[in-house]
Amino acid sequence: MGRVFSNMSMSLDGFIEDANGSVAELFEWYTAGPVVTETANSDLEYRQSEEDAEHMQSVVPKIGALITGRALFDLTNGWGGSHPVGAPVVVVTHNAPTAEEWPHQDAPFTFVTDGIEAAIKQAKEIAGDKDVVIASTTIAQQALDAGLLDVITVDLVPYLLGAGKPYFTNLANKPVRLSNPTIRRGNRATHLSYEVEY
């Protein structure tokens, strides 16, 4: 059975975007080296250090489903129907888009309108033995509060942003104790993975 992960690139001072909503500094590690990796989205390739590329190779093939929120889905126009990670996507939303609003009806996108627990259940079914990754702070927070988040992963980026949007905030139960992390070094990110100890 796969597990439920959250993942974010985060500044040393805890922000996943700056005060203007930019992630330019936080995403430097995707293009901070010579190793080219093509993604499932033909418009996008990574150019990373060897360590970061190896890290991605250790993570991405194990992803069986992604959970995202409606805001990111809208912002990216649903990745044109093809998420760069190459995994099926579960979108947590109040209303599923109509066929007119969402022309990629054959794409592996599922819209869940009855909350986080239903979304995780559906994503786990889609993922099978692989992992479910949550790439939304709001949804990661809801999963954590519901006791459904197994692992918190962080690409810790060597910047102080000073202000912006935090990874976790308004925790229902605190403190949240985590395991010691597994650690992988990279260029412009340190990859940390913590198990949540409920």
Next chain:
Amino acid sequence: MGRVFSNMSMSLDGFIEDANGSVAELFEWYTAGPVVTETANSDLEYRQSEEDAEHMQSVVPKIGALITGRALFDLTNGWGGSHPVGAPVVVVTHNAPTAEEWPHQDAPFTFVTDGIEAAIKQAKEIAGDKDVVIASTTIAQQALDAGLLDVITVDLVPYLLGAGKPYFTNLANKPVRLSNPTIRRGNRATHLSYEVEY
């Protein structure tokens, strides 16, 4: 010539004390293992993992002076005149304590009343070839803003505290770019050291 460091134990979500002012979770790594290290303060010893004890051994002997604020000095009663690190202490304050208020007149404590730059200058003179360590968020922030902080070190602790006092806030210039870190693993803390790239 030594360099100017800041150091704090910080939760994964960026806090150096929780909403109640407690550091219990953040300081677990000082007592999370079997290796006993005596400190310069006879009332205090550390019981750490081998990795954490080795980390301390790699850092503490290089400290030539500590800079602290008046609040921490008062809170700890000036460590009874003997800081556990065993280095001279420079206290940044508006008013030096009187001989009555501070009975440890022979202890290596210096009170600086004319601001952060004077305090760093004096601490560097005291430290000689060794490093100056700032253990105060307010003073670390002032040093960073003044371009006088060389290295930011963090003992990154596997907890989400959800709220509390952040390490850095109200940065005068942002973003602040840091180097890739050096990394040492520990038990209940990961020791990260970043050079500030002004």
